[in-house]
Structures are given as C-alpha cells and as structure tokens.
Amino acid sequence: MYPVLVSLDPPPGKGWNWALELVKKLKDKVWGFKVGWPLIIEGKENLEKIDSRIVLDLKLADIGYTMRNVISRLRGDAVIAHAFVGYQTALEILREETAKRDMELYLVVSMSHRGSKEFIDRHVKEFIKLAYLVADGVVAPATRLDVLRLVRRYWPKTIISPGIGAQGAPPCSALRAGANLEIVGRALTRSDDPLGFLESYYAQCS
Amino acid sequence: MYPVLVSLDPPPGKGWNWALELVKKLKDKVWGFKVGWPLIIEGKENLEKIDSRIVLDLKLADIGYTMRNVISRLRGDAVIAHAFVGYQTALEILREETAKRDMELYLVVSMSHRGSKEFIDRHVKEFIKLAYLVADGVVAPATRLDVLRLVRRYWPKTIISPGIGAQGAPPCSALRAGANLEIVGRALTRSDDPLGFLESYYAQCS
Structure with a gap:
C-alpha cells in the first residue's frame, strides 16, 4: 500500500x-481518501x-x-480543522466531539499555497503546541519543505502533506522530509492511468 | 425592515x-439569511x-x-471567507470568482468566541488592510465591542456582527458600536415567537 491520501476534489461539472x-480503482493501493466540500455538497449520503x-x-x-453541528452530520474516520481558530470554545469543543465519535482530528499548521506565509506560517510553532492539546495529526505542506521539516522536528505523530503534483511538489518529496502521508489530487485523479502514476512514483520512494 | 441577518443553523436533527x-415567517422583516454548512449539507438545492x-x-x-470549486457549486448573494488564509493564490482567486458571479465577499477579521483572541485578533488591522483589496464587507464580533469599534474606525464599508443572543451580546449592542447588521441565531430562531423577539428588541434599537 502506498503512503498516499487521494484528494477526491471533482473537476467542475463532476461529482x-x-x-x-x-475509489474502486485505487482503494487497495492507497492509505485512504480525502473528501472536501466540493464533493460533500453533491450528496453527503454517498460518503457511505x-x-x-x-x-x-x-x-x-x-x-x-x-463545528460540532457540522461533524455530527457527517461520516468519516478523521476531520481536518484549522489551528488558527483557537482552543477556547472552538477546538476544545471540536475535540470533545471527535473523541466521542471516534474520529481523528488533524490540524492545519501550515498550508501549501503562497498565502500561507502571510499569516499562518508566522504561528507554526504555536499551532504545534495547540496540536499537542487536541490533535492526532497535523497538516503541513510539501511545497515548502523547510516548514515541513520544522514541523517534523517538533511533532512526533502523524503529518499529512498536501501540495504534491499540480501544486508543484514532486511525489515522494514530502515523505523524504518527514511526512507520513502525501496528499495527491489532480496529478493522480486526472491522470489517464492513476495506478500507473502511483507505481511509477511510489515504488521508488523510500 | 430590521438590520438583522438571521443565522439559519438548524438544531441537531433538524434541517x-x-x-x-x-424564512417564511421572517423574510419581510429582516435584511436576509445566513446559511452555513450544517444546512447546506442537508441539500444545497433548497437554497433556491x-x-x-x-x-x-x-x-x-x-x-x-x-474555494472557487466550492462557490461555483452554490447559489448565494454573498459568501464569508477567512482573512487568515491570505491573499496570494487564495483570496485573490476567490475574489475573481465572486466578482464573476456577482457575489459579495465578506472577510472574517475577528470572531465571536474566546479563542479568537489566541491568533486571529492579533491580526485585525492587517486583515482590514487585506479586506481593502478583496472584500465588500467584514465580519467582526458583538461579543468584544472594543474590537468591533476598532474595525469600524478603519473600515468604511459593511460590517456584519455575530454573537448576539446565545453567545452573550444583547440585541442592538453591535449596531450601537458601529455594525451595519447584527447576526442573530439561536436566540431568535428557537424563540417561540421570533417576530415578537425582533419587535421587542429592534424597534427600540437606534
């Protein structure tokens, strides 16, 4: 199984x-699937x-x-939330709810786009401190490996890493910098041969 | 018409x-309705x-x-986004898309819960600067009027303000501190007499 979390954001017009x-093509080869709002709003019952x-x-x-109201209406093994919303009457409540539902909670401590440097990245260490209080894993980008390496230094548990492929980072680069799973979206899901894509990159990863 | 934006977050089990x-009861009396994820995931076609x-x-x-993928699948007159996510390859793209769709864009520059002080409130002035680039309005809390007044001092356009009622701020308090619209949720929507609630508070507001 490849250490890949497939991002299932559908292209315009698709669902x-x-x-x-x-999912049918890839489920035996990858760790899991990341489902976001574009798909969920096309019919959350399909999550089943x-x-x-x-x-x-x-x-x-x-x-x-x-946040509690939202996740109580959805099915999933883990949920991603932003660290910047803070602990008090925000993540503390979400944490209670995810624990009750046996869901994992992953916190975004840095993002893959350039704008992440404007505000979010100024708080990476503080966000990791907060993650110790509430999170099972964190999200840190493959597009800025210096940030990812810093997160790896301070955070011992799971790191999932977006930015592979369409956003510019080459497959395996985040794993080599310390991530546990690479999030791959368009480069994989819009490939004519998704399985071939995985094999050609991830067989030679470690 | 009362300067109220009704928050339509349904209680658990409701949709x-x-x-x-x-909406039927209140639409002639209020400025509009705020619809969030808990309702949207129960069937976005109902937005019509x-x-x-x-x-x-x-x-x-x-x-x-x-963000573009999400809003291209929904219908609305305005959308709320976080300033925190930054301009480059984030809000700049969202702004293009909202303009194309003739939607307004409101940016969160501070929130109503206590955790807003942990990270978000440290950037209020920077967020307002960013709002000048992309936003038609901003969101600032009724629960901390000092912050709301500061936002009013620097931001000349629309301010919408959550935190009235269940979260502790009394009706009219945000309007008096400079907000253009108060966001009212549970205190109004779960009242036995929502119209009576509006009349008793907002008739004497100014």
Whole structure:
C-alpha cells in the first residue's frame, strides 16, 4: 500500500460518479481518501459508499458549537480543522466531539499555497503546541519543505502533506522530509492511468 | 425592515423544513439569511427556495482552487471567507470568482468566541488592510465591542456582527458600536415567537 491520501476534489461539472470510480480503482493501493466540500455538497449520503478510510477535509474554522453541528452530520474516520481558530470554545469543543465519535482530528499548521506565509506560517510553532492539546495529526505542506521539516522536528505523530503534483511538489518529496502521508489530487485523479502514476512514483520512494 | 441577518443553523436533527418555515415567517422583516454548512449539507438545492438575500457562511479557508470549486457549486448573494488564509493564490482567486458571479465577499477579521483572541485578533488591522483589496464587507464580533469599534474606525464599508443572543451580546449592542447588521441565531430562531423577539428588541434599537 502506498503512503498516499487521494484528494477526491471533482473537476467542475463532476461529482460522485467520478469519485467512486476512482475509489474502486485505487482503494487497495492507497492509505485512504480525502473528501472536501466540493464533493460533500453533491450528496453527503454517498460518503457511505467509500469503502476505505475517509479524511473529511472540511478546513473547519468556526465556533465550537457550529463545528460540532457540522461533524455530527457527517461520516468519516478523521476531520481536518484549522489551528488558527483557537482552543477556547472552538477546538476544545471540536475535540470533545471527535473523541466521542471516534474520529481523528488533524490540524492545519501550515498550508501549501503562497498565502500561507502571510499569516499562518508566522504561528507554526504555536499551532504545534495547540496540536499537542487536541490533535492526532497535523497538516503541513510539501511545497515548502523547510516548514515541513520544522514541523517534523517538533511533532512526533502523524503529518499529512498536501501540495504534491499540480501544486508543484514532486511525489515522494514530502515523505523524504518527514511526512507520513502525501496528499495527491489532480496529478493522480486526472491522470489517464492513476495506478500507473502511483507505481511509477511510489515504488521508488523510500 | 430590521438590520438583522438571521443565522439559519438548524438544531441537531433538524434541517430544511425547519429553516424554510423560519424564512417564511421572517423574510419581510429582516435584511436576509445566513446559511452555513450544517444546512447546506442537508441539500444545497433548497437554497433556491429562500426568497430573500442569502449570505453563505462557509468560513472558507482553503487554497484558491478549492474555494472557487466550492462557490461555483452554490447559489448565494454573498459568501464569508477567512482573512487568515491570505491573499496570494487564495483570496485573490476567490475574489475573481465572486466578482464573476456577482457575489459579495465578506472577510472574517475577528470572531465571536474566546479563542479568537489566541491568533486571529492579533491580526485585525492587517486583515482590514487585506479586506481593502478583496472584500465588500467584514465580519467582526458583538461579543468584544472594543474590537468591533476598532474595525469600524478603519473600515468604511459593511460590517456584519455575530454573537448576539446565545453567545452573550444583547440585541442592538453591535449596531450601537458601529455594525451595519447584527447576526442573530439561536436566540431568535428557537424563540417561540421570533417576530415578537425582533419587535421587542429592534424597534427600540437606534
């Protein structure tokens, strides 16, 4: 099994048929699937049909009451929330709810796009400190390996890493910098041969 | 018409029937309705049935590509995103898309919960600067009027303000501190007499 979390964001005009086709093709070869809002709003009941691990990439960043209201309506093995929303009456409440539902909680401590440097990256160490209080894993980018390496130095548990492929980072680069799983989206899901894509990159990764 | 944006977050177990009943009762008396994820995931096609202004409270905080993918699948007059996610390849792309769709963009520059002080509130002035580049309005809390007044001093356009009612701020308090619209949720929507609630508070507001 490749250490890959497949991002199932459908292209414009596509939805669950597109996604479930990919799940069928890839589920025995990858760690799991990351499902975000573009797919969820096309029919959350289809989450049941993903017979693999599901990470709900909701990028939650709301008051605790609302985040709890959201995840109580969805099915998944883990959920992604933003660290920047803070602990008090926000992540502390989300943590209670994820624990109750036996979901894992992953916190975004840095992002893959350039704008992450404007505010988020100024708090990476503080976000990791917060992650110790509430999170099972963190999200840190493959597009800035210096940040990813810093996160690896301070955070002993799971790191999942977006930015591979369409966003510029080559496959395996995040794993080599310390990530546990690489999040791969468009480069894989829009490839004519997704299995071939995985084999050609991840067989030679370690 | 009262300067109120009604937050349509349904209680656990409730969904669109609950929401559309409230819209029917209140639409002639309020400025519009704020719809968030808890309702949207119960069936986005129902957004068509809200015959009033709709503010999509998505608290978007993702890379530009994904935020564009989300809003291209939804209908609304305005959308709320986080300033925290930054401009480059995030809000700059969202702004392009909202302009194309004739949607307004509101940026969160401070939030109503206590955790907002941990990270977000350290950037309020920078967020307002960013709002000048991309936003039609900003979101600032009724629960901390010092912050709201500061935002009013630096931001000349629309301010919408959450935190009224269940979160502790009394009706009219945000308007008096400079907000253009108060966001009211549970205190109004779970009242036995929502119209009476509005009349008793907002008739004496100014």
